[in-house]
Amino acid sequence: MSFEELFSTFQGNKWRKIGIKKKSGICTPLFSVYSSESTGIGDFNDIKKLVDFCRSINATILQFLPLNMCGMDNCPYNAVSSFAIDPIYISLSSFSYDGLICPDRLISDLRLSFVSGKNNRCNYSVREEKLRILRNIFNKVIDTVKSDISFALFVRDNEYWIDEFAVYRVLKNIHNNAPWYEWEDFFANVNHEKIEDIRYAYNKDILFEKWIQFICFQQMxxxxxxxxxxxxxxxxxxxxxxxxxxxxxxAKRELFNLNYSAGAPPDMYCVYGQRWGMPIQNWDIVKKHDFRYIIEKFKFSDNFFDMMRIDHVIGLFRIWSIPIDDPVENQGLNGVFIPSDEGIWKQHGSEILHVMNENSNCLLCAEDLGVIPDICPAVLKEFGIPGYDVQRWKKRYGYDYSFIPSSEYRQSGISTLSTHDTSFWLEWWRNEVGTVERELIELKSRIYNLDSRDLIERLFESTINKSDRLKWKKEINSVEKLCDTVxxxxxxxxxxVEIYLDTFDEKNKLKTALNILDDNNEIDCLKKSFEFIYNxxxxxxxxxxxxxxxxxxxxxxxISHLRINKPGTTSQNNWSFAFEQPLEDFNKSSALEKIQECIPDII
Structure with a gap:
């Protein structure tokens, strides 16, 4: 699809607004950065510093991971609300309400107690301390809050979700943060009358939760x-x-099917599949309510964004669903697609995308990675929704498995080196290119009734890298040799065989694609990779x-060996990566000049 053809898609008006000039951008979790003015973790005021950094490298898109309020695992894709913003990102240094500000002394003490970026980790524990400080301020201004017209309008505009969310938050605190399904029945199974009773009993606490969301709204x-x-x-x-x-x-139990846990089927990069733990959507009921649940999400997010990445867009067509009683250790192995009828997938996904498109001012983009149903690319093209082309996965599969030149990427697409679910590029280059995950070979050995230890000894070098990945022996230089050996x-x-074709000699194929003649300087190789993407x-x-x-x-x-998240694992290292340097130091980094050299003038 040419750029001009985007004007004739369902998103045509949005493309006219944004324009079809090529753009570059950066993507970061807000929790991964901080400045000299923030406390323990990046905040809304730091977004302005990120904007300044974008301008210094001629980038015009700044992409974030979800900013929704998280639960105990701090996973932004496992939020405790599809609407509410995480108050951990409130900037205390720029906070002001009714003439009150956060005292400098408190902020200084907080920075000493909750050090930002230490050991390349953010500090989620600062959330409760921020809320404690803000609660003290709230207690002083509560009368103003009650008469604040702007606050009242905010609550009115978000009545679909904010009352229920505020009550939920108060009940969570009362129950020492236990999940709602462990509460006593009176609180766990609510109706509107019960919520009204709870609101009356805990009016001040509920008002505070709404006010916190108002502050998040204003700062974002x-x-x-x-x-x-x-x-x-x-x-x-x-x-x-x-x-x-x-x-x-x-609060909206009928919109969800709690008998299944959503996930992803097994693939080369996650050998047992994934089990995310979130319930799947009851789309028939969502539709019965005129898709208001979806419409209200976009209505709220339009206040903060110009573009919107739809995570796991293929889940709108059909989603991998694991029975809730299947043992957790099986992860995603025993799931099924819902809806099960492949004949309705196109209509199912298209209808939801129409609702999203027609009720949002944002240009919709799609994370279309994983096992893609055949009908998905055509639907995204019809809508003019850009999908992702990730360098390490863009190959001539079924042919010579070489890397596709970036000049052949989708014009209506988003190209990138890595995602938040992959290793960073340098780690991939050092330790993953041309290798196979041991677990994957062990799983395939069981499937084909082969002795995994014997198979590994026959096919792979004896040395194993620190990531427990296997490297093919040089003499296994053809499919025929592979089959003869086993x-x-x-x-x-x-x-x-497919794994072999995908990974054997992969590094040399990458060097050819990037025109790398000397790979001794890995920073130069990374720069070549950026040039590949930016062109x-x-x-x-x-x-x-x-x-x-x-x-x-x-x-x-x-940081090169670190990562933002490793799918299929539960670890404190997931969703906690942070730079040790404050944002102010980024402009002093040699990375600035190098990335500027990679970006062509046409951007």
Missing amino acids: ASAKRYANDHGVLLMGDLPVLVSKDSADVW DRKVEEIRDI SSSIFRINLLPDIMCLDKDIAKK
Whole structure:
């Protein structure tokens, strides 16, 4: 699809507004950055500093992971509300309400107690301390809050969700943060009459929760105005799912099917599939309510974003659903697609996308990775919704498995080196390219009734890298040699053959694609990779901020082996990555000049 053809898609009016000039951008979790003015973690005021950084590298898109309030696992895709913003991002240094500000002494003490970026981790524990400070301020201004017209309008405009959310938050506190399904029946199973009774009994606490959301709203809206005034578009991220322990599920139970846990089927990169734990949507009931649940999400997010990434867009067509009573250790192995009828997938997904498109001012983009149903690309093209082209997965599958030149990427697409679910590019280059995950080979061995230890000894080098990944022996230099070595025909080990074709000699294929003649300097190789992306045919080129900052060799030493999230794992290292340097230091980094050299003048 050419750029001009975007005007004739369902998103044509949005494309006319944004324009079809190629744009570059950066993507970062807000929790991964901080400044000299923030406390423990990045905040809404830091978005303005990120905008300034964008301008310094000629980037005009700033993309975030979801900013919704998180639960105990701090996963932004497992939020406790599809609407409410996480108050951890409130900027205390720029806070002001009714003439009151947060005292400098308190902020200074907070910075000493909750150090930002220490050991390359953010500090989620600062959330409760921020709320304690804000509660003290709220107690002083409560009469003003009650008479604040702007606050009253905010509550009125968000009546669909904010009352239920505030009550849920208060009940969570009363129950020591236990999930709603462990509460006594009176609180766990609510109706509107019960909610009214609870509101009356806990009126002040509920008012505080609403006021906190009002402060989040004001600060985030201010960040958007600043971005737009400086020529930068903000891109949000809309999770398709929400936590089982959420205000949404607690108060709107009928919209969810609690008999299944959403996930993803097994693939080469996650051998047992994924089980995310969130319930799937009851789309028939959502539709019966005229899709208001979806419409209200976009109505709220329009206040903060110009573009919106729809997470796991393929889940709108059909979603991998694991029976809730299937043992957790099976992860995503025993799921099924819902709806099960492949014949209705296109209509199912298209109808939901129409609702989203018609009720949002944002340009919709789609995370269309994973096992893609055949009908999905055509539907996204019809809507003019850009999908993702990730360098490490763009290959000529079924042919020679070489990397596709970036000049052949989708024009109506978003090209990138990495995602929040992958390793950073340098780690991939060092330890993953041309290797296979041991677990994957062990799983395939069981499927094909092969001895995994014997298979690994026959096919792979004896040394194993720190990531427990296997490297093919050089002498296994053809499919014929592979089959002879394991004494099987191609059709008997089809998946192993496919893995071999995808990974054997992969690094040399990458070097050819990037025109790398000397790979001794890995920073130069990373720079070549950026040049590859920035010269792609994609209308948007959006790269992870950690990948960009790895162009600075000193920063690369600290962070290149880290990652934002590893799917299929539960770890404190997930969703906690943070730079040790404050944002103010980014402009002093050698990465700045290197990335500027990569970006062509046409952007």
